[in-house]
Amino acid sequence: MLSKEDNEFACRVGPGTPMGELFRxxxxxxxxxxxxxHADCPPVRLRLLGxxxxxxxxxxxxxxxxxxHCPHRGxxxxxxxxxxxxxxxxxxxxxxxxxxNCVDMPSEPPESNFxxxxxxxxxxxxxxxxxxxxxxxxxxxxxxxxxxxWTQVPESHRSVxxxxxxxxxxxxxxxxxxxxxxxxxxxxxxxxASPSNDGSAIDPKQKALDKAPKIVVNDTDYGFRYGxxxxxxxxxxxxxxxxxxxxxxxxxxxxxxxxxxxxWIPVDDNRTMTFYISYHPDRPLIDQDLxxxxxxxxxxxxxxxxxxxxxxxxxxxxxxxxxxxRTTTYTGIWGVNDQDRAIQESMGPIYxxxxxxxxxxxxxxxxxxxxxxxxxxxxxxxIEPFPASHGDVYRVRAMDVNTPVDNxxxxxxxxxxxxxxxx
Ligand code: FES
Ligand SMILES: [Fe+2]
Numbered sequence: 001m002l003s004k005e006d007n008e009f010a011c012r013v014g015p016g017t018p019m020g021e022l023f024r025x026x027x028x029x030x031x032x033x034x035x036x037x038h039a040d041c042p043p044v045r046l047r048l049l050g051x052x053x054x055x056x057x058x059x060x061x062x063x064x065x066x067x068x069h070c071p072h073r074g075x076x077x078x079x080x081x082x083x084x085x086x087x088x089x090x091x092x093x094x095x096x097x098x099x100x101n102c103v104d105m106p107s108e109p110p111e112s113n114f115x116x117x118x119x120x121x122x123x124x125x126x127x128x129x130x131x132x133x134x135x136x137x138x139x140x141x142x143x144x145x146x147x148x149x150w151t152q153v154p155e156s157h158r159s160v161x162x163x164x165x166x167x168x169x170x171x172x173x174x175x176x177x178x179x180x181x182x183x184x185x186x187x188x189x190x191x192x193a194s195p196s197n198d199g200s201a202i203d204p205k206q207k208a209l210d211k212a213p214k215i216v217v218n219d220t221d222y223g224f225r226y227g228x229x230x231x232x233x234x235x236x237x238x239x240x241x242x243x244x245x246x247x248x249x250x251x252x253x254x255x256x257x258x259x260x261x262x263x264w265i266p267v268d269d270n271r272t273m274t275f276y277i278s279y280h281p282d283r284p285l286i287d288q289d290l291x292x293x294x295x296x297x298x299x300x301x302x303x304x305x306x307x308x309x310x311x312x313x314x315x316x317x318x319x320x321x322x323x324x325x326r327t328t329t330y331t332g333i334w335g336v337n338d339q340d341r342a343i344q345e346s347m348g349p350i351y352x353x354x355x356x357x358x359x360x361x362x363x364x365x366x367x368x369x370x371x372x373x374x375x376x377x378x379x380x381x382x383i384e385p386f387p388a389s390h391g392d393v394y395r396v397r398a399m400d401v402n403t404p405v406d407n408x409x410x411x412x413x414x415x416x417x418x419x420x421x422x423x
Contacts, residue, residue, distance in 0.1 A: 064098030
């Protein structure tokens, strides 16, 4: 449970809010490179942390992310002409480069130096891990890009998808670190019918038997990792170890690659961009990998063409099929990602956490809130978030393993490098 004040503190991300300031200390993934496919391509609307922005790729292939409204009289630069190393407002022709300098002002006399006094907000950008990232914080504190393993592999070894979720970022992130819902939301009524290749070491029948995993949390310098221990037989346990990397990355447990996680990036208080990443550290992804994900229904949602809005959405009840729900799957909704989004959006855009009743299985969620709130409060006191300036601390993996070991620290120690511990 969070008080009304803490809930607001945790969820509001606009300029000047404490959580908004915390997010502005980190690089944030914001776009797929395909959204800006070539030099001088059409500009794109981008809304991030409650700010309306326009992204464009200039004639030299430099990516600009600038405030949306022209400082002359406020026209949107989205309608602008992207030409000769700058974006030109179509109202009166003022033109801006990727650094926000006004480089042409044809509506003023040639001898005027007015244009030299005009600048618009322009944020630094980077292409990293198959995505376009934006840094919206103070320049002298510019963060390091996080070295999540999926950002370090060649393009061919990774697939990244993006879609919108109509909730606050925290509702989505909380779903990623909520191991116990895996025994319900994503299951088949007959566990034997569940796709066997869903990436979990635990037999679906056994997962169904122990629906109340024991949760153990370890704080780390990048956030925390937590183990969910299920008893799967006499003296044998399944440990799903999830990585929660601040501010809002997850790495989901697996037994084999391709695997990955998600990132929850606030568009504003009520809307989130979800990035879903799958990668293999050692080889390119192949058609068979994608086919396996489709069989396991761990597939990105189908999108309405030309948008990042999922086809299964709240306006059509996510194409819920009550007959499938009665006979086959727990939800009657098709895919894992759609199931998560449906249920998180059903809570409303910002759930009033004063009304919830958390149990022992919610320990990781409590931890995530505590870490985020503490980081934002520390920042208010002038203490900068450690992982923002230490991109190397993100080099960890999740794991999913069956073992006789019942102690979390011992599991982490015995499974050594790359499995729940630093690579
Ligand atoms: S409003 Fe943009 S040039 Fe006038
Ligand atoms: Fe889920």
